[in-house]
Amino acid sequence: MIWEMVYKIGVDALGIWKPYSFPSPIDVFKTLKSLIGDNSLFIATVVSLRRLLIGYLISLVIGLPLGLIVVRYKYLDENLSSLILGLQTLPSVCWLPFAILWYGLNESSILFVVTIGSVFAVCMATESGIKNVNPIHIKAGKIMGAKGIKLYWNVVVPSALPDIIGGMKQGWSFAWRALIAGEMLSATKGLGQILMVGRDLADISQVVAVMIVIIVLGLIIDKLIFGALENSVRNKRGLGRVL
Template identity: 70%
Template sequence: MIWEVAYKVGVDILRIWKPYVFPSFFDVTRTLFGLISDNSLSIAVLASARRIFAGYLLSVALGLVIGLLVVRFKYLDENLSPIILGMQTLPSICWLPFAILWYGLNESAIIFVIAVGSTFAVAMSIESGIKNISPLYIRAAKTMGARGIKLYWNVTMPASLPSLIAGLKQGWSFAWRALMAGEMMSATKGLGQILMVGRDLADISQVMAVMIVIIVLGVTVDKLIFGRIERNVRQRWGLNKA
């Protein structure tokens, strides 16, 4: 209601902006139902979901390995940590020329951009989570005979889970940004392609409809997956508020 009132006041009464600059709620709703009725949205969501899950799972695996290696070896920590931070600040769209040259305009290029876009966020969360573990946990585990892999598996990794989950959520958001950048550069089906068509046709209602779909998908995944994991971890570690 606030959205539609703001549109009516800005366009019809005060004439501050044009209808193609900021759409009305009903125009966006009609466009959204139009995309649903002709199956364009369902096809795009399935295609984008397949790409983002493939790229994100790859980034989690790579980020986990990189983070553990950096923490384990002091030489890598001193030399790679600044590079990882710098790579994380680099926008995902900067990797598109490399992806196109190496893989061409296909699925592999988009998955590559997604993986690179979120790998370093996961790696940084692993590094930060492990480094901030209380030394008392490590000393207590060592006095009870925990060494090597057993120390990592039973003490280090569980203690770093809160930071790891935060990094996974951040990596998920970076993966979405990389996905949109990759899909908007190719003609393949996906949410990014629908977004690009709306931009090319100056159809701001379609652009806004796709943005709403992306927000809904992100919130849904957070509630169903990350939210549940986070609640379980906080409950196990006694971090929930009374």
């Protein structure tokens, strides 16, 4: 209702914006209905989610062990931590020229951008979580006979799990951004491609419709997967709702 009221006042009454620069919610709903009706939105969503899942899983396979290894060895920690932090600050779009030159405009280039966009966030969260493990937990594990890999796997990693899950969640959001950036330039099927078509046709309703779909998908995945993981970890540690 607020959105429609702003549209009526800003576009129809005062003429602050042009209709092609600020859409009404009714036009956005009609565009969504049209995209659903011709099945293009469903196909694009499935394609994008498949790419996102593959790239994100690859980033987990690389980022989690890399974080464990870096924090395990002091030499690597001193020399690689700053480099990983610096790479994380790079926007995902900076990797697109490399992806295009190395792989061309195809599926591999998009997967590369998605993976590189999230792997460093996962690695940094794993490293930070392990560094912040309570020393008492480690001492207690050693007293009970845990050493080496056993101490790491049974004490250190479970203690760092909340931070690791937080990093996985952040990595997922970075993967989303990288995916849309890659699809916008590759001109293949996907939500990013529909977004670009809306831009090229000056159809702001289509652009906003795709943005809403991305937001809704992100919220659903966060609630069903990461929210469930966080609640499970908190409940196992006796940490219910604070307020």
